[in-house]
Amino acid sequence: MSELGFGVVGTGFIAGIVANAIVAAQGARLSAVSSRKLANARQFVAERPGTEAVEGIDTLLAREDVSAVYVATPTSAKEAVALAAINAGKHVLVDKPLLDAGSAKRMTDAAAEKGVLFMDATHFVHHPRTAAILAAAPKKIGQTKSLHTTFYFPFDDRENIRFDLSQEPMGAVGDMAWYSMRAIVEYLRPAGKFDKIAVVPEFDAATGAVIRVSGLVGFESGEASTFDVGYTAGTAIMDLSLLGTRGMITMDDFVLDWNDSFAFNNADIPAGYTHRAGMADRAAFEFVETPSKTSQDTLMIQHFAEMVAGGDRRAFAASAEASIATQTLLDAIWLACQGR
Ligand SMILES: NC(=O)c1ccc[n+]([C@@H]2O[C@H](COP(=O)([O-])OP(=O)(O)OC[C@H]3O[C@@H](n4cnc5c(N)ncnc54)[C@H](OP(=O)(O)O)[C@@H]3O)[C@@H](O)[C@H]2O)c1
Structure with a gap:
């Protein structure tokens, strides 16, 4: 090539x-x-x-x-x-x-x-973990019903574009909730359109930028997703839980893997996901490694x-559709943040 x-x-x-x-x-x-x-x-x-x-x-x-x-x-x-x-x-x-x-x-x-x-x-969709989860999910967790994501990093530089409405109009919604919405598109894959949105946004007093939003998206086909994102939690959080009818898949680094991404590089933390099913206690949870020699x-x-x-x-059309689907969900959240 x-x-x-x-x-x-x-x-x-x-x-x-x-x-x-x-x-x-x-x-x-x-x-x-x-x-x-x-x-x-x-x-x-x-x-x-x-x-x-x-x-x-x-x-x-x-x-x-x-x-x-x-x-x-x-x-x-x-x-x-x-x-x-x-x-x-x-x-x-x-x-x-x-x-x-x-x-x-x-x-x-x-x-x-x-x-x-x-x-x-969007980097995370290219990690082999994403394809591995999609391949394993039907057997390991059954039909996907709900998805819960949290994505925070501590950030308060008001000179940055993220606090400038003329450059980044959606602030933390565009910056952080993008990943929550993309996780819906990639992992939850709801059968129907969204028909419920509820949000609790927080705006920066000095700039008017959104710095945090917690919320819920519901779909006419019965799936639901909660999300909680922003700059205000004082630590990096990248948690994802995907619940099906027979079990659950979780990650605590769904956006940028701890192992080898642009923000983290810890060879001691293998890339992968945790699976649990039935009445398993924590010791019985299964960690499935999805190693990658190449960063996402x-x-x-x-x-x-x-x-x-x-x-x-x-394949070109599928790439375009994923972008449009993600942005359409993001727009809905942004409208709700503005009380519209
Ligand atoms: N995918 C990811 O993981 C990821 C991570 C971080 C950020 N992002 C996104 O990437 C975007 C940029 O973020 P950043 O943190 O890199 O911002 P940044 O550090 O401010 O860099 C933006 C660059 O764009 C150029 N620029 C500014 N205004 C422009 C204009 N009107 N026309 C053309 N070029 C212009 C500037 O370069 P010159 O002054 O040299 O022209 C500037 O250095 C944001 O939307 C952010 O959400 C994505």
């Missing part, structure tokens, strides 16, 4: 993480990085030899060695950048969240029309490159 040349838009926090994943990934190459200021791009590539620094998106998109664009800008800028890239015939990896489901639809429709891949940059962010890039190489339009 020839290497897929990536261009990165943005030089901030997550751009650095994913640029390193592109460098580490098989089947991908980091060709160029664009910034609104050339000096930023130059600084970014200084520790990534062989990568070109360019100013502005148009310069990046004109490059023949860029076949795919990773969009690592604030959410307010993502659609314009992604549409420009798609119209230039580039495959796009767009970081989460999206502005709203309408924006997701415009980008995914444009990508489908051009025959290019649209993927959102690098796997995301490898899967992206493999999908591009495969050219399967049904």
